[in-house]
Amino acid sequence: MELDVTWQRVVKVWWAYLWRSLLAMVAAMILGAIVGFVMGLVLGAAGVGPDTIQLITAPIGGVIGLLISIIPMKLILGKDFGEFRLVLTSNETRPESP
Secondary structure: OOOOOOHHHHHHHHHHHHHHHHHHHHHHHHHHHHHHHHHHHHHHHOOOOHHHHHHHHHHHHHHHHHHHHHHHHHHHOOOEOOOOEOOOOOOOOOOOOO
């Protein structure tokens, strides 16, 4: 049975997504910092200038953030919110059984 979209239900889903997203952002920042640091060391040792290192590592950090950002959505799909669950349903109608 489909439920009405109320502000109370929206806030429950929003909060579940928000705090997981905040944790994912912290994880992405830590991972991005580690990857950027290692790449900076390697590129710096190879004689690459700081501006070029930043040009190379910044987009990589962005990609890491984008890849990690999907994790919170995956975590809340199927989650039980008490009176409802967040699930995906097909738009196709099922044929009737004989």
